[in-house]
Amino acid sequence: MHGFLTPYRGERYHLRDYRGARNPQGPEEIFNYTHSSLPNVIERCFGVLKARFPILKDMPPYDLKRQKYIILSCCVVHNFIKMCKDGDPLFIHYADENVELDDDGIPTTGSEDQVTPSVSQRELRRMANFRDRLAKKLWERQTSQ
Structure with a gap:
């Protein structure tokens, strides 16, 4: 599916x-809550990787092919540790979902400006309809628990 989900x-x-105690109220808020959580999850993953492998914070000037393999190797070792070691301190530290982190794993409190790419009206309607269906499903799942 192509498009931009706002x-x-x-x-x-x-x-x-x-x-x-301010939980999402209604399909639109549960969608917005889920939407805003996704970048936080990704930032948290990068934070764990950079904390465990300092080479990722300040990559030496290797060629891109070598950098790619360094990153891939760090991810493989990271996943192996995650599979084999319950209670890893880094995973516990970065599991706190109430703390917003930037892509370096540093807590942040500011908001970022949103940029909406130029798309056709038809594409905007299509994505808005998809968003409405997704919001409804998220809300149904939330209220059925």
Whole structure:
């Protein structure tokens, strides 16, 4: 599927808006909450990798092919550790979903400006319909638990 899936405007979006007892209310908010969580998960993964393998924080000036293999090797070792070692301190530290992290694994409190790419009206409608269906399914799953 091609397109850009935007959050709902006029609804809470940032993870900090949902802290405490303020759970998502309705399909639009559960979609926005899920949408805003995805970059945080990715940032958290990079944070664990960079904490475990400092070479990833400041990559030496190797050629791109060698850099690719260094990154791949770090990911393989990381996944092996994750499979074999329950209670790893790095995984526990970065598992706290209430802390927003940047791509270096550093806590952040600021918001980033969103950029919407130029797309056709037809594509915007198609993605809005997909977003509505997805939001409804997320809400149904949330309320059935």
